[in-house]
Structure formats: structure tokens, C-alpha cells
Amino acid sequence: MAQETIVDAAPRQAMRGLNDPTLLKRRYAAERRFRIIGLAAVLFGFVFLVVLLGSIVANGWSAFLQSSIKLDVQLDTAIIDPTGKKDIDELYRADYTALARKALIAKLGVDANARPVRRDINGMLSRGVDVQLRDMVIADPTLIGKTVTVWLLAHGNVDALVKGHIDRAVPQERRQLNDRQVSWVDKLHASGDLKRRFNSGLFTFGASSQPETSGLGVALIGSLFMMLIVVLLSVPLGVAAAAYLEEFAPKNRWTDLIEVNINNLAAVPSIVFGLLGLAVFINFMDLPRSASLIGGLVLSLMTLPTVIIATRAAIRAVPPSIREAALGVGASPMQTLFHHVLPLALPGILTGTIIGLVQALGETAPLLMIGMVAFVADYPMTPMEPATALPVQIYMWATSAERGFVERTAGATLVLLGFLFVMNAVAVYLRHKVERKW
Amino acid sequence: MDGQVQSPIPVTATPVADTKQKVKLEARKVSVFYGAKQALFDVSIDVMDKAVTAFIGPSGCGKSTFLRCINRMNDTIPICRVTGDLKLEGQDIHDPSLDVVELRARVGMVFQKPNPFPKSIYENVAYGPRIHGLTRNRQELDEVVQTCLEKAGLFKEVKDRLQEPGTGLSGGQQQRLCIARAIATRPDVILMDEPCSALDPIATAKIEELIDELRKNYCIIIVTHSMQQAARVSQRTAFFHLGVLVEEGATEDIFMKPVDKRTQDYITGRFG
Numbered sequence: 001m002a003q004e005t006i007v008d009a010a011p012r013q014a015m016r017g018l019n020d021p022t023l024l025k026r027r028y029a030a031e032r033r034f035r036i037i038g039l040a041a042v043l044f045g046f047v048f049l050v051v052l053l054g055s056i057v058a059n060g061w062s063a064f065l066q067s068s069i070k071l072d073v074q075l076d077t078a079i080i081d082p083t084g085k086k087d088i089d090e091l092y093r094a095d096y097t098a099l100a101r102k103a104l105i106a107k108l109g110v111d112a113n114a115r116p117v118r119r120d121i122n123g124m125l126s127r128g129v130d131v132q133l134r135d136m137v138i139a140d141p142t143l144i145g146k147t148v149t150v151w152l153l154a155h156g157n158v159d160a161l162v163k164g165h166i167d168r169a170v171p172q173e174r175r176q177l178n179d180r181q182v183s184w185v186d187k188l189h190a191s192g193d194l195k196r197r198f199n200s201g202l203f204t205f206g207a208s209s210q211p212e213t214s215g216l217g218v219a220l221i222g223s224l225f226m227m228l229i230v231v232l233l234s235v236p237l238g239v240a241a242a243a244y245l246e247e248f249a250p251k252n253r254w255t256d257l258i259e260v261n262i263n264n265l266a267a268v269p270s271i272v273f274g275l276l277g278l279a280v281f282i283n284f285m286d287l288p289r290s291a292s293l294i295g296g297l298v299l300s301l302m303t304l305p306t307v308i309i310a311t312r313a314a315i316r317a318v319p320p321s322i323r324e325a326a327l328g329v330g331a332s333p334m335q336t337l338f339h340h341v342l343p344l345a346l347p348g349i350l351t352g353t354i355i356g357l358v359q360a361l362g363e364t365a366p367l368l369m370i371g372m373v374a375f376v377a378d379y380p381m382t383p384m385e386p387a388t389a390l391p392v393q394i395y396m397w398a399t400s401a402e403r404g405f406v407e408r409t410a411g412a413t414l415v416l417l418g419f420l421f422v423m424n425a426v427a428v429y430l431r432h433k434v435e436r437k438w
Numbered sequence: 439m440d441g442q443v444q445s446p447i448p449v450t451a452t453p454v455a456d457t458k459q460k461v462k463l464e465a466r467k468v469s470v471f472y473g474a475k476q477a478l479f480d481v482s483i484d485v486m487d488k489a490v491t492a493f494i495g496p497s498g499c500g501k502s503t504f505l506r507c508i509n510r511m512n513d514t515i516p517i518c519r520v521t522g523d524l525k526l527e528g529q530d531i532h533d534p535s536l537d538v539v540e541l542r543a544r545v546g547m548v549f550q551k552p553n554p555f556p557k558s559i560y561e562n563v564a565y566g567p568r569i570h571g572l573t574r575n576r577q578e579l580d581e582v583v584q585t586c587l588e589k590a591g592l593f594k595e596v597k598d599r600l601q602e603p604g605t606g607l608s609g610g611q612q613q614r615l616c617i618a619r620a621i622a623t624r625p626d627v628i629l630m631d632e633p634c635s636a637l638d639p640i641a642t643a644k645i646e647e648l649i650d651e652l653r654k655n656y657c658i659i660i661v662t663h664s665m666q667q668a669a670r671v672s673q674r675t676a677f678f679h680l681g682v683l684v685e686e687g688a689t690e691d692i693f694m695k696p697v698d699k700r701t702q703d704y705i706t707g708r709f710g
Contacts, residue, residue, distance in 0.1 A: 322556070324511070328546070329620065331539070
């Protein structure tokens with residue numbers, strides 16, 4: 001009998017353990033705790049994201065608006081086209097700034113004979129008004145001799161004052177605008193002749209030392225060229241490499257080695273790719289410095305492992321029964337790949353590719369190495385010409401002190417984020433579109 | 439070992455007199471190795487034309503492995519090595535001058551799990567003829583698709599939805615679609631690797647009827663786990679055990695008077 005109780009005791013103890021109310025309570029508490037920790041982590045991340053985006057938007061939204069002054073500019077024939085031949089060179093050389101200043105003086109109704117007044121007038125208008133008026137005249141030479149009403153860019157300091165970045169309480173010696181200029185700004189503002197208008201220049205201007213005439217134009221073109229090169233190079237190469245490795249390559253030590261190396265390449269810091277580009281493309285192959293071609297090549301190298309890894313994963317996810325079916329009806333391995341495996345793997349390939357592209361679009365470090373941090377004022381017409389890129393432009397503006405550049409740094413970041421968002425949205429859309437619903 | 443054994447399985451397949459048959463496929467001393475492991479040991483068998491030959495045997499006995507030698511599907515497994523002679527109508531299928539793609543068009547295959555392409559029903563059947571260039575124009579292709587679907591007993595059910603995905607059909611319909619796909623390349627031999635193991639009994643019955651119908655024109659080899667199925671559809675049966683072809687003969691003989699003790703044990707349900 002004694003023995004029997006001992007034998008029975010073990011399971012009964014175990015049962016007690018299961019039914020122990022404190023144990024149950026402890027388990028529930030632990031699960032609740034775990035859930036709360038997880039939720040807290042998500043909230044924490046979300047708050048950070050909101051703070052980050054909020055600060056960028058708060059700093060950057062004003063970059064999309066730029067102060068302009070409405071002026072009635074008389075396009076004086078004597079100044080623009082003294083010879084009357086409407087010669088393009090002549091039109092290029094004319095002193096348009098003087099016309100703009102004259103118009104401003106007339107608008108403000110001040111006596112411009114005194115030198116300090118003239119200097120203050122000069123400080124009201126951007127240097128870009130020269131180009132603004134010139135482009136207008138060259139586009140339509142019949143305007144010469146007429147008076148046109150145009151919105152001309154105000155000086156960066158005027159813009160800063162309008163946006164409230166210049167403290168009026170500061171004594172005028174230490175202010176970028178003196179009291180007279182401030183009074184003019186207020187007057188123009190009150191009459192509606194000074195307004196913040198949409199800053200299309202942010203997207204069209206190239207590099208400039210003045211914030212009001214600097215924009216992302218060159219950077220956008222450079223980034224576009226580079227993305228094209230990356231798509232054209234890394235997608236075919238990456239898909240071909242992945243398809244070969246997955247479907248045709250023998251599984252041996254060499255392919256294992258290659259696989260390990262590809263995975264490692266994906267983790268190599270991007271600056272190393274920049275060094276490689278500098279050494280190979282610029283120093284060895286003698287390609288032009290600062291060109292988006294080199295940027296594109298370097299970014300392609302950087303994106304390639306990502307594309308290969310994503311494509312391999314997508315190809316591997318295609319059920320083997322589809323391959324068997326295709327081979328079974330006598331499709332060649334290549335037909336099997338192109339008719340069946342790749343179409344089924346396409347959503348995964350697209351997603352991986354766009355992730356790689358997004359990475360490449362936001363990459364700065366390798367571009368610094370190959371000299372894409374250049375002051376490029378003119379649009380690059382080919383990928384061989386010097387250009388910058390969106391993230392590099394942000395980096396360059398971030399190192400400038402003027403208030404106008406600070407807001408442009410944040411504004412350009414918003415533009416970059418916008419592009420990334422759009423590309424991700426395209427990825428999601430394409431994925432849904434090409435994914436077979438059956 | 440002489441005399442009738444008490445087989446619990448009645449043989450109902452239509453018997454075919456041996457004299458009328460000609461040998462379609464000849465295997466001599468076929469062995470298969472997966473790496474260092476030998477999976478099949480010196481299999482020699484003659485497979486008759488216009489008849490169903492069933493390969494039966496317990497799991498892992500090598501019957502599927504042997505089946506996959508016949509259309510060289512084992513080529514796709516890198517570590518797999520096949521030795522011995524396999525002749526299809528006298529032609530060595532391992533002959534380097536023989537194109538494996540052509541071989542697979544001549545030797546169709548139906549797999550265990552229905553695996554239609556994720557394309558339309560029409561496209562599933564049309565794919566084989568198209569890649570082999572068997573038809574000259576769209577009209578011919580349409581005819582081939584219709585004939586094959588009719589032969590597979592599927593046309594009536596799908597004729598109004600040929601452009602709908604093949605994967606939207608029921609399991610049994612999918613398997614018949616796979617059979618239609620296999621016969622679309624005008625094969626001589628159809629290999630079926632447990633074609634009914636993923637199907638319900640009604641779908642199975644339909645496939646078996648279809649196999650019996652197809653037998654009149656094709657040499658069919660079917661691997662099956664179910665001895666009942668072998669007894670129902672096959673004229674000849676081969677019993678595999680541990681990679682060895684134990685016994686081969688007319689289905690009635692195998693089920694009624696097996697020569698080998700192992701065959702007898704298997705068909706009376708003592709193992710497997």
C-alpha cells in the first residue's frame with residue numbers, strides 16, 4: 001500500500017502544479033507584461049517618428065515658399081538692346097539688375113541719389129532677378145521697351161525677415177537688414193507687393209551662394225541619371241546572377257563561397273564602394289570626376305547584392321512542383337525559368353529591386369568619395385557631366401549657416417522623403433498588380 | 439508457394455493477352471545512386487505498350503525513383519546518378535544524341551500533387567505543343583487543346599471557362615488538366631506518380647476510368663501506394679521492395695499467385 005501511494009504521488013503533484021492558482025496568475029501577469037512591453041516599444045518608435053517628421057516639416061515647410069516683390073519693370077531699350085539688333089549676346093550681357101532696382105526705387109518712392117539708400121535698395125533684391133528678367137526677355141524679345149509687371153525674388157534676408165527668422169528687437173548694426181530696409185519690407189508687405197509665393201526655384205535652380213537662388217535642380221537630374229543607371233545595370237545583372245546561382249549553378253564549394261561573398265557584400269559599408277569607385281573608375285579608368293555616370297556605377301555595385309539576395313529568395317519561393325511540371329512537359333531549363341519561375345518570382349524581385357533603389361537614392365557617403373559634392377550651377381545634360389545628388393545636396397546645405405539654407409536643408413529632406421515614399425508606394429502597387437491571385 | 443494465395447484484393451482490370459503486346463520500354467540492370475547511397479538495384483523490366491503497368495511497393499522502395507529515370511527527371515537532382523540501360527522503343531534514353539527535352543515530350547508525366555501552371559486552363563494545355571512547335575497556327579492549337587481536354591474527360595466541365603486559371607479547378611479536375619497537359623505533347627508513354635493520392639474517392643474513380651480509356655492508345659506506367667488501385671487499373675504489376683524489383687508479371691498473377699514470399703506478404707497486408 002505504501003508503495004502505491006508513492007507511485008500515485010508524482011502525478012498528483014504534477015496536477016497540483018497545473019491547478020495552482022498563483023502559478024496561473026503569475027503566467028497571466030507575465031504575458032500581460034510582455035504585451036505591454038511590446039506595445040510600449042511600438043509607441044516609443046512611433047513617437048520618435050512623429051517627432052522626427054514633425055521637426056523636419058516644421059523646419060522645412062517654409063522652404064517651399066519664397067518671398068517675391070511685385071514690380072513694374074520697364075524693359076528699357078537703351079539698357080537692354082542699345083544697338084537694336086536683338087543680338088542674343090547683347091541681350092545676355094545687359095544689366096537687368098539695374099532695371100529691377102529702378103523699378104523698386106519707383107515703387108518705394110525714395111530718393112536714390114544718396115549712396116546708403118542705393119546700397120539698401122541693392123540689399124532688397126536677390127541677385128537672381130538678373131537671370132529672371134534676362135530669361136524673360138530672351139524668351140520673348142518683343143517685350144523690350146515695354147513695361148511688365150513681374151514678381152521678382154526678394155533678397156534672402158528679406159525672406160528671412162518675412163518668415164520671422166530675423167529678430168527685429170536686435171539693434172540694426174547687428175541685424176542683416178537695417179531699420180530703413182525693415183520699414184520698406186513692412187510697407188511692401190502691407191501693400192501686398194511683397195508676398196510669399198510657391199518656390200518653384202527649389203526644384204529648378206542649381207547651386208548658388210545665395211539661398212534664394214539655390215535649388216535642387218541639378219541634384220534631381222543627377223539623382224535621376226544615377227537611378228536610371230542603377231536600374232539598367234543592377235536589375236539585369238542581379239536577376240541574371242540570382243537566376244544562374246539558383247537554377248543552374250552546381251552546388252559546390254565555389255558557389256557556396258560566392259553566396260557567402262554576396263551576403264557579405266550586402267553588409268559592406270557604402271563608403272567602401274565609394275573608395276572602390278574612386279580607385280577604379282576615376283583613377284584607373286580615368287572617367288570624369290563628379291559625373292553621375294560614376295555615381296550610378298558605384299551605386300549599382302552597392303545595390304547589386306541586395307537585388308541578388310532578394311531575387312534568389314523570390315526564386316526559391318516558387319514551388320518546385322511548377323518547375324517539375326514545366327520540365328515534365330519538355331520545357332528546357334531556360335524556358336522553365338523564363339516562362340514559369342521568373343513570372344512567379346516577379347513580385348519579390350520588384351520589391352527587392354525597389355528596396356535597393358531606395359537605398360541607392362538615399363546614399364551619400366560613396367558619392368562624397370567620387371567628388372559629387374561639387375558646386376554645380378548648370379544642368380548636366382549627359383551623365384558624363386558634373387552633377388550632385390539629392391542627399392549630397394542636403395549634406396552641402398546642412399553645412400551652410402544662412403537661415404535660408406537651414407530651411408532648404410529640411411525642405412530638401414522632405415523632397416527626398418517624398419521620393420522614397422512614392423517609390424515605396426510604387427513597389428506596393430506593382431507587387432499587387434503582378435502578383436497572381438490564383 | 440504454388441497455387442492460389444488468399445489475396446484480399448479482387449483483380450478487376452481488363453486483362454490483355456500477352457501475345458498481342460509489344461515491348462515499349464526495356465530496362466536492363468538499372469541502378470540509381472543518390473550520392474553514395476544506392477536507391478535502386480539492377481532493375482530489369484519490359485514495359486508493354488497499350489497497357490497499364492503498376493509499380494507497387496512500400497514507401498521508399500524505389501518505385502518513384504525508377505519512374506523518374508524513364509523521362510530523366512532524375513537529371514534535375516545533382517547528386518543523382520543512373521547506371522544501366524533504359525531503352526524506349528530500342529533507343530537508349532541516355533544516348534547523348536537524344537535531346538532530353540524531346541524525350542520528355544515523348545514521355546509525359548503526371549505528378550502526385552496536381553500542379554497546373556498558374557495560368558489559364560487553355561494555356562496549361564497549349565504550353566507543351568507551343569514550346570515544341572507541334573502546331574502551325576492558332577486554329578490547330580485550339581483543336582489540340584480541345585482534343586486533349588476531351589481525352590482527359592474535362593472539356594465538358596471547362597469549355598466555357600478556358601481562360602480562367604487552371605488553379606481554380608477542384609483537385610480532381612486539376613489532375614485531369616495535368617493529364618490533358620501531358621498528352622498534349624503527343625507522348626508515347628505516360629508516367630503517373632501516385633496521381634490519385636491527393637484526391638478524394640470520386641475524383642480517384644474518374645481518373646481511374648480515364649486511365650483505362652487512355653490505355654488503348656498509350657503505354658501507361660503508374661506508381662501507386664494502393665494495391666486496390668493497381669488491381670483495378672493495371673494489366674501488369676511490378677512489385678518493388680527496398681530498391682529491388684522483386685516480381686513482375688500480369689496483374690492477376692501477381693495478386694493471385696505471387697512467386698516471391700515478399701510479394702505475398704505485401705499483397706496480403708502483412709507489411710507496407
